[in-house]
Amino acid sequence: MDSLSVALIYAINKGYQVHPDAFAFLKSLDCDVEKIVKTIVEAKNKFRKKSPILIEDIKNVISGRDNQNDQIVTIDTENNNEGYKIIFDPTYKINAEDKKEFSNLFDSRYRKTLKILSIRSESRQIKKIKDIKDLRNKSRFNSLDSKNGRDKLNDSVFVAGLIMSKRNRKNDVELVIDDTSGSIPAICKNKELINQASTLVLDQMLMLEISFNNKNLNDFIVKDIINPDIPEHVASKSGSESYAVLISDLHVGSKYFMEKEFNDFLNWLSSNDEIVNKIKFVCIAGDLVDGIGIYPNQDKELIDINSNMQMSYAAFLLQKIPKRMHVFLIPGNHDPGRRALPQTALTGLREFQPLENFSIMGNPSVIELNKVKLLMFHGQSLDDVIATVPGLSYSKPVEAMKILLKSRHLSPIYGNRTPIAPEFEDMLVIDDVPDIFHAGHVHITEVGRYKGTLIVNSGAWQKQTKFQQTMGISPTPGISIIVNLATLQSFKKDFNC
Ligand code: D5M
Ligand code: FE
Ligand code: ZN
Numbered sequence: 001m002d003s004l005s006v007a008l009i010y011a012i013n014k015g016y017q018v019h020p021d022a023f024a025f026l027k028s029l030d031c032d033v034e035k036i037v038k039t040i041v042e043a044k045n046k047f048r049k050k051s052p053i054l055i056e057d058i059k060n061v062i063s064g065r066d067n068q069n070d071q072i073v074t075i076d077t078e079n080n081n082e083g084y085k086i087i088f089d090p091t092y093k094i095n096a097e098d099k100k101e102f103s104n105l106f107d108s109r110y111r112k113t114l115k116i117l118s119i120r121s122e123s124r125q126i127k128k129i130k131d132i133k134d135l136r137n138k139s140r141f142n143s144l145d146s147k148n149g150r151d152k153l154n155d156s157v158f159v160a161g162l163i164m165s166k167r168n169r170k171n172d173v174e175l176v177i178d179d180t181s182g183s184i185p186a187i188c189k190n191k192e193l194i195n196q197a198s199t200l201v202l203d204q205m206l207m208l209e210i211s212f213n214n215k216n217l218n219d220f221i222v223k224d225i226i227n228p229d230i231p232e233h234v235a236s237k238s239g240s241e242s243y244a245v246l247i248s249d250l251h252v253g254s255k256y257f258m259e260k261e262f263n264d265f266l267n268w269l270s271s272n273d274e275i276v277n278k279i280k281f282v283c284i285a286g287d288l289v290d291g292i293g294i295y296p297n298q299d300k301e302l303i304d305i306n307s308n309m310q311m312s313y314a315a316f317l318l319q320k321i322p323k324r325m326h327v328f329l330i331p332g333n334h335d336p337g338r339r340a341l342p343q344t345a346l347t348g349l350r351e352f353q354p355l356e357n358f359s360i361m362g363n364p365s366v367i368e369l370n371k372v373k374l375l376m377f378h379g380q381s382l383d384d385v386i387a388t389v390p391g392l393s394y395s396k397p398v399e400a401m402k403i404l405l406k407s408r409h410l411s412p413i414y415g416n417r418t419p420i421a422p423e424f425e426d427m428l429v430i431d432d433v434p435d436i437f438h439a440g441h442v443h444i445t446e447v448g449r450y451k452g453t454l455i456v457n458s459g460a461w462q463k464q465t466k467f468q469q470t471m472g473i474s475p476t477p478g479i480s481i482i483v484n485l486a487t488l489q490s491f492k493k494d495f496n497c
Helices: 003-013 020-028 033-046 055-062 103-117 121-125 129-143 147-154 191-198 259-269 307-318 382-388 397-407 466-471
Strands: 084-088 156-168 173-178 183-188 205-212 220-226 243-247 279-285 326-330 358-360 365-369 372-377 436-439 445-450 453-458 479-484 489-494
Touching (some): 033 055, 055 358, 103 156, 103 205, 121 156, 121 205, 156 183, 173 191, 173 205, 243 436, 243 453, 259 307, 279 436, 326 365, 397 445, 397 453, 445 479, 453 479
Parallel strands (some): 279 326, 326 358, 436 453
Antiparallel strands (some): 156 173, 173 183, 243 479, 445 453
16 A cells, blocks of 8 residues: 555544545655654644644645754645745644753754854854863963963953853943853953843853953953844845735734724725735734633633633634635734743634635744745744843834844743743744744834844734733734735735724
């Protein structure tokens, strides 16, 4: 029996049907289809999904990256007229449920970001912290007085590691960085470096040029701070005029959900508007529903106190999006499922509506829309970035999103408000340089640009909550962001009456 037949029998025996399109797709694949089907069935079983196996499920498995060399395996869907690819979806790679051990995660963060740093010429001079300490200790004991020993100590060296602590002292800032071989304190003394250090966040990776401090051999002096960062680049653009609509944070089920405005938006998507005719994609960056028990006394602010009711109503609204548009949906911190990042795709929506034009993915995910690479992330970590970096505020989420791009990580800070799961691989490292970086969560729309990447925070469809009022957060809800993928120009469409 061939591998495809074995795979089909396996799926059917486990109670899963294979959609005819998915069958044709599997047939066209030149890879281990048995393994793919088994992975899908296991994942569906785990999430108690009884839905048939769709093309999307197959693509999700195939688009997973190879741990060893980070090669991206993608399926070209150009000939089915949709022109999109799912480059990364964490759903089928998530595996941390029983673990409590974080060392693999931070090791992975270090290794993956070191690889990103390796495109910089200085990285060739990176030395292990242990070797630098050994050199210092040797000098301390025997050659401090010799000319050779002093010269060695005066040279600067490069180290790369994660920031373990950052301390603002009277006249300087002390950073402690760790590269798995050891950790060292490094002092930023001049004003420019102190300013740069203020934009660094804990647990992010960075490269430092340091020199020995001849006066105090216990610390090192920072000469230069090098963020992993994204390079200045020319973004990919779509060859044809096509538009994507970016939204987030519907909060269906909340008393504050702006149903009228959202329905106006849906009606607009079904209209014969000149712009609408060009819209091919809709991206929804999480907080589809308001959830249950997400914050104290939330029940007083809910219309639907049953999460199935919230999901079924959300599905009812979403099915109004015209079928000719492809929708990409990731979860947020209010949606059902685990709270820790990365999050698996929302389950259950399709029990209420078929939503066949949907890719329901995990948070974060990376997609390509007519060659334009889009990173979708709900944005939970923006709270921690805004709280810790001086000068940032909720009213300017784009600045906080830039910090994430600079650190090449979607949620660097561990142990504050954003829960992170102890995965074996750090899937929150920003491996690919996005052409568009789309997040939500802060409920404030803002668009900006950084080194060739279009940054979009897509606001919300929820009015200011009591909690936000006490926090002084003034949302800008009821606005969608439309991006022309041929030019990467964007504009806002406001549905507030
Ligand atoms: O988050 C919506 C906005 O409200 C976002 O800017 C964070 C803020 N928020 C939400 N919960 C809290 C808590 N507990 N402390 C401080 N700020 C908060 P959403 O995810 O939609 O609730
Ligand atoms: Fe939200
Ligand atoms: Zn949120």
